Amino acid sequence: MTxxxxxxxxxxxxQRLGLRTQLALVFGSLVLLLGILMSLGFAELLRVxxxxxxxxxxxSVATNASRLLADDLHSKARTVQVLVSSTxxxxxxxxxxxxxxxxxxxxxxxxxxxxxxxxxxKGTVLSxxxxxxxxxxxxxxxxxxxxxxxxxxxxxxxxxRLADLLPPLPNGEPYRVMDFSAPIQLRGKTIGVLGIQSSxxxxxxxxxxxxxxxxxxxxxxxxxxxxxxxxxxxxxxxIKPFIDAGQELPFAPRMAEVDSQQLRPxxxxxxxxxxxxxxxxxxxxxxxxxxxxxxxxxIVARQPLQTAYAQARQAMYQVLATGLVAAVLAAVMAWWAAxxxxxxxxxxxxxxxxxxxxxxxxxxxxxxxxxEISHLSRMLHSSIAKLKASxxxxxxxxxxxxxxxxxxxxxxxxxxxxxxxxxxxNRRGFDARMLYALALAKRGNRPLxxxxxxxxxxxxxxxxxxxxxxxxxxQCVAQVLKSRLRVSDVLARMGGEEFIALLxxxxxxxxxxxxxxxxxRMESAPMPHGQQVTLSIGVSCLSDTDMEAxxxxxxxxxxxxxxxxxxxxxxxxxxxxxxx
Numbered sequence: 001m002t003x004x005x006x007x008x009x010x011x012x013x014x015q016r017l018g019l020r021t022q023l024a025l026v027f028g029s030l031v032l033l034l035g036i037l038m039s040l041g042f043a044e045l046l047r048v049x050x051x052x053x054x055x056x057x058x059x060s061v062a063t064n065a066s067r068l069l070a071d072d073l074h075s076k077a078r079t080v081q082v083l084v085s086s087t088x089x090x091x092x093x094x095x096x097x098x099x100x101x102x103x104x105x106x107x108x109x110x111x112x113x114x115x116x117x118x119x120x121x122k123g124t125v126l127s128x129x130x131x132x133x134x135x136x137x138x139x140x141x142x143x144x145x146x147x148x149x150x151x152x153x154x155x156x157x158x159x160x161r162l163a164d165l166l167p168p169l170p171n172g173e174p175y176r177v178m179d180f181s182a183p184i185q186l187r188g189k190t191i192g193v194l195g196i197q198s199s200x201x202x203x204x205x206x207x208x209x210x211x212x213x214x215x216x217x218x219x220x221x222x223x224x225x226x227x228x229x230x231x232x233x234x235x236x237x238x239i240k241p242f243i244d245a246g247q248e249l250p251f252a253p254r255m256a257e258v259d260s261q262q263l264r265p266x267x268x269x270x271x272x273x274x275x276x277x278x279x280x281x282x283x284x285x286x287x288x289x290x291x292x293x294x295x296x297x298x299i300v301a302r303q304p305l306q307t308a309y310a311q312a313r314q315a316m317y318q319v320l321a322t323g324l325v326a327a328v329l330a331a332v333m334a335w336w337a338a339x340x341x342x343x344x345x346x347x348x349x350x351x352x353x354x355x356x357x358x359x360x361x362x363x364x365x366x367x368x369x370x371x372e373i374s375h376l377s378r379m380l381h382s383s384i385a386k387l388k389a390s391x392x393x394x395x396x397x398x399x400x401x402x403x404x405x406x407x408x409x410x411x412x413x414x415x416x417x418x419x420x421x422x423x424x425x426n427r428r429g430f431d432a433r434m435l436y437a438l439a440l441a442k443r444g445n446r447p448l449x450x451x452x453x454x455x456x457x458x459x460x461x462x463x464x465x466x467x468x469x470x471x472x473x474x475q476c477v478a479q480v481l482k483s484r485l486r487v488s489d490v491l492a493r494m495g496g497e498e499f500i501a502l503l504x505x506x507x508x509x510x511x512x513x514x515x516x517x518x519x520x521r522m523e524s525a526p527m528p529h530g531q532q533v534t535l536s537i538g539v540s541c542l543s544d545t546d547m548e549a550x551x552x553x554x555x556x557x558x559x560x561x562x563x564x565x566x567x568x569x570x571x572x573x574x575x576x577x578x579x580x
Contacts, residue, residue: 034352038387050394054308055267055280058220062284062301065207065222069299072206074289075428076180076198077153079110084182084194085550088558094118094184094192095126103129109495112202114177115162118184119144120192132165138195147181147193151292154179156200156232176200203233207299220303225249227296245273249298253283269305280308322390329379355384419493421471422478430492430500434549437490437504441542448542449511451501452556453481453518456534456568458497465529472528477535480525484518500556508541508573515539515571523569534569536560543576551576 083089089102095118103116107129117128123139138144141160146152159166159175166175181195207222215221223242224233229249231242250270267282279302288294347365354362364380417429425433441448455477462470474497481499485491490502503511515537522535538559540552559574566572 030352034356037356038384051309054303055282058267058280058301058303058308059282059284061211061215061220062222062282062299065301066284066286066299068206068209069203069224069297070287070289070293071428072202073153073293073295076110076196077151077290077292079106080180080182080194080196081151082550082553082557084184085554086557087186088561090184090186090191093126094120099127100131103127105496110196110198112199113196114159114166114175114199115197116195118192118194121148121190126192133161136161141179141195143179143181143195143197144193147195148183148190151182152179153292153295154181155226155295156203159197162197200233201237204237207233208235218303219307220301223300223302225298225300229298232297242274247273249283250281250300250302251283253285253298270302272302278305279303280305318390322386329383352380422475422493424478424482424499425490425492427492427494430490430494430502431549433490433492434502437502438542438546438549438552441504446505447507448552449503449506449508450540450552450556451503451511451515451518452538452540452553452560453499453501454536454560454564455497456536461529461531461533469529473533476525476527477522477533480521481518484514484521506541508539508575511539511541512571512573519569519571536563536568537571538563539571539573541576545577 083102083106089099092098099118103118107113107116113129115129115132117125117133117138119125119138123137123141123144125133125136125138128134138161142154143152146154156176156178159177162175177197177199179195179197181193183190184192184194203224207224211220211222212218221235222233223231223235225248226232229252231239231247233239234242250272251268267280269278270281271278272281281300281302284299284301286295286297286299347367351362351364355364364377364384366381367374367377417425417432419426437448440446455473458470458473461473474493477499478491478493481491481501485501485503488504490504492500494500503514506514519535519537522533525533527533538556538561540555540559542552546552555574555576559572562574563570563572
């Protein structure tokens, strides 16, 4: 064979093919390539969007956990501040029976409190729950030294002196606690320190409560690291395997985000040391509510990469399969579209080029010059529509998942502000309404009163009739109170047998009349155990000097204490101090 024949053998063979075959091969190849490119483009777009949503969802879980922990730390620190500011409690001395009773009652209300005690300025424990460490010297403990000057919140640490005095934990782990302390001042002089050691178990319960319902299925886990990057919490309290593996903070968050608190989703793919697997990981610094609770913690959420991106891969494969099927069908139909060259073919090619270039508004036109070209244009139009429909369906699914997450967050928010037994507001929900009512009263110079109520001898109800009957009594008391109060009044259960009512636009005299009516109604209200239940009520009203709610709350607590001291089942007011 001569060189000339070698040179022209290919073109001659192509020229021997008919025009119908030539157009079918060329057009079929073009359509197949276009279908594959569009499928890859749509698949990549869906993959990126789905992976971004998975990262945002994981970041949302970590952010919610950070906010809840910050709120709980602030609430515990606030409890210590309220107690040390109750001057009437310390008038009879730090070792008075009333102090010991209050500490025991506080520990019952806060079951995670491992130890609560009061020490004098020399560091000698004078009162404590279960009389633990009474008479011991705690002057060297950080909670005492720091608590002499101001409110103090200490980082997590193992117990030292209480280790041999407490029963062992069921899981065999050592006790780990956090310290909360503040100076006790009387007439401007520090007379001692109140200290609370809160069990680290409350952290696990608070964090795990925020996980979504499908967290186990999705293998989502939450961790806490301290400011030095050391792990201090792992799911289920099983921290030892991670410590043995040398696991530290997976990566440092961007300092711009930490300083400005503009926390944006920034998940990364990180290889953890407890198995060498890769996880989608996000880190959110704890957002403190006050300087005392700024412990520098980091909340870390992780999810196995294979689980986190499973939906993205599935969507990508579905789009690719749909695109390939559509491209193959279009190529087969192109075999029947080769009768003659016409303007319709140019229109189809122009539209295909626009779609290939990423023009979202471009569509394959429906042509009618011939039966074959018309059929081909319809098939191409349908294929592109299927791809777009698949894309829209995926977006709708992502939107639905987002709505479900928002609904779950709303339900969590409701649970966080409500008392599950009585249906009333809890302390956290009451605090938010209290701040709002206080702002309205101060702005409009309107009266505002507060009723602090306590069921008399409620402990005997639980001891004699059992806690189930005690719960029914609490529900009945809540109903009696709700039946008399106005819609604008704010009623909450503060814990145990304590209730509180905020009365907007109500003077002290009117509040006293209402309190007496509530007390009388409670005397005659039928109860599940068939015995009479009475209330002790303390009444206070807003003062011109009250800039915060603490003064109003403190006076109502003192009035309630006076009502208890006066023999219970009575109403005692505590007017505001005269203006200076």
